[in-house]
Amino acid sequence: MNTLTNKVILVTGASRGIGAAIARKISSEGAKVIINYAGGKEAADGVVAELKAKGGDAIAIQADVSKSDDVRNLFDAAIAHYGRIDVLINNAGIMILKTIKDTTDEDFQRQFDINVRGTFNTLREASTKLADKGTIINFSTTVNRVMVPTYATYVATKSAVEQLTRVFSKEMGARGINVNSVSPGPTNTDLFIKGKPQEVIDRLAAMASFGRLGEPEEIAEVVSFLASDAAKWVTGQNIGVNGGMA
Numbered sequence: 001m002n003t004l005t006n007k008v009i010l011v012t013g014a015s016r017g018i019g020a021a022i023a024r025k026i027s028s029e030g031a032k033v034i035i036n037y038a039g040g041k042e043a044a045d046g047v048v049a050e051l052k053a054k055g056g057d058a059i060a061i062q063a064d065v066s067k068s069d070d071v072r073n074l075f076d077a078a079i080a081h082y083g084r085i086d087v088l089i090n091n092a093g094i095m096i097l098k099t100i101k102d103t104t105d106e107d108f109q110r111q112f113d114i115n116v117r118g119t120f121n122t123l124r125e126a127s128t129k130l131a132d133k134g135t136i137i138n139f140s141t142t143v144n145r146v147m148v149p150t151y152a153t154y155v156a157t158k159s160a161v162e163q164l165t166r167v168f169s170k171e172m173g174a175r176g177i178n179v180n181s182v183s184p185g186p187t188n189t190d191l192f193i194k195g196k197p198q199e200v201i202d203r204l205a206a207m208a209s210f211g212r213l214g215e216p217e218e219i220a221e222v223v224s225f226l227a228s229d230a231a232k233w234v235t236g237q238n239i240g241v242n243g244g245m246a
């Protein structure tokens, strides 16, 4: 049975990685999907074409989530096309791994701009533009729960996302909107794999109870459940999806 039939769902950063896997899963559950991307137009158009080929309904809209004007236009364009947005999945994010000693002002700023300001920008738009009884899912990380050198600035941004989630869930309760975050563990995408020596990948993979990386599709399953009406009583929570890493 399809669990998301007729829901209009905006997924930020859905051109590839976990966001693209979420788009595929929720489309298979009957959702109409807005595929947001920053620079990857070809990849985003490819995801739209793939969903349409399987009978789905999707559009791609470019917007840099760190820019409030872009995010306003993203919401307005999505609502102009589909009439409303029921679910916001705040998946867009970046990770720059460096010791604090080596982190530049630009590294710090870029991560906070995309991960924290980007989430803030979409939440502020959603506060008035998401449909009543809607759902919001933000993205944190399980690495918040361990202490891994080089992750300090990244986990600082994701800790901020968890706090935005908690307070916003109280602010949105009156409109019946539930707000949660998910915390994936190390997952097999560009963000995690690119630039890492194999021994670091293996060491982090070994921290899961199952001794392996997560796959984007495994994160998408849980996000799809949280987007459904079956999860309406869950709000203000951070859900680990990490194979038991922490």
Ligand SMILES: NC(=O)c1ccc[n+]([C@@H]2O[C@H](COP(=O)([O-])OP(=O)(O)OC[C@H]3O[C@@H](n4cnc5c(N)ncnc54)[C@H](OP(=O)(O)O)[C@@H]3O)[C@@H](O)[C@H]2O)c1
Residues within 6 Å of the ligand: 012, 013, 014, 015, 016, 017, 018, 019, 036, 037, 038, 039, 040, 041, 043, 063, 064, 065, 066, 090, 091, 092, 093, 094, 095, 114, 118, 139, 140, 141, 142, 183, 184, 185, 186, 187, 188, 189, 190, 191, 192
């Ligand atoms: N992979 C992991 O191990 C892991 C673990 C825990 C949490 N997470 C979180 O999960 C989320 C997805 O990560 P991922 O691994 O799928 O990353 P990814 O493979 O690098 O994909 C990132 C996506 O975000 C988009 N994006 C980047 N900057 C953007 C911006 N300014 N505005 C709009 N979209 C932007 C990218 O679009 P373009 O293609 O257009 O650049 C792309 O679609 C992130 O929030 C990440 O922090 C990942």
